[in-house]
Amino acid sequence: MAANLRNNAFLSSLMLLLLIGSSYAITSSELSTICDKTLDRAFCLKFLNSKSASPNIQALAKTTLDATQARATQTFKRLQSIIDGGVDPRSKLAYRSCMDEYENTMENLEEAFENLATGDGFGMNIKVSAALDGADTCLDNVKRLRSVDASVVNNSKGIKKLCGIALVISNMLPRRS
Numbered sequence: 001m002a003a004n005l006r007n008n009a010f011l012s013s014l015m016l017l018l019l020i021g022s023s024y025a026i027t028s029s030e031l032s033t034i035c036d037k038t039l040d041r042a043f044c045l046k047f048l049n050s051k052s053a054s055p056n057i058q059a060l061a062k063t064t065l066d067a068t069q070a071r072a073t074q075t076f077k078r079l080q081s082i083i084d085g086g087v088d089p090r091s092k093l094a095y096r097s098c099m100d101e102y103e104n105t106m107e108n109l110e111e112a113f114e115n116l117a118t119g120d121g122f123g124m125n126i127k128v129s130a131a132l133d134g135a136d137t138c139l140d141n142v143k144r145l146r147s148v149d150a151s152v153v154n155n156s157k158g159i160k161k162l163c164g165i166a167l168v169i170s171n172m173l174p175r176r177s
Helices: 002-021 028-036 041-051 057-085 089-117 121-142 150-170
Strands: none
Touching: 028 041, 028 150, 041 057, 041 150, 057 089, 057 121, 057 150, 089 121, 089 150, 121 150
């Protein structure tokens, strides 16, 4: 019973610290600082400014992961459609390999959401890095094809940019010891 009370007191204290630590609003200067650390500053600013006026860092991370997950899901469905529509064997192999990469990417993003929910910025960073690798590997797989589906290429590039934003944000989140 005493251990249960200590555990509840600890969890309550932890939640209070998380609420206090995450309650500040992100300023436009901080958004600019985030975007300065990405590979495509213009894309980053356009994306972040369109999502919220001044969210807290956790909300910003969630918004970025949501957009990344949506685009990964869209790309996975497009890849499935291409394969089902019939393509030459070489293209089919490349697109199927991309589907495998995107299946892993979506799983890594789900785990990044879990890390974010538990306040594990480092864990989120690892999973977002793995998701970025999946999009990058897909691009490598299809770049050798004669005819490449533009939406797969554009979505993969967009996912890499969104992952870049999420990585910068994850570095701003608390680290678990």
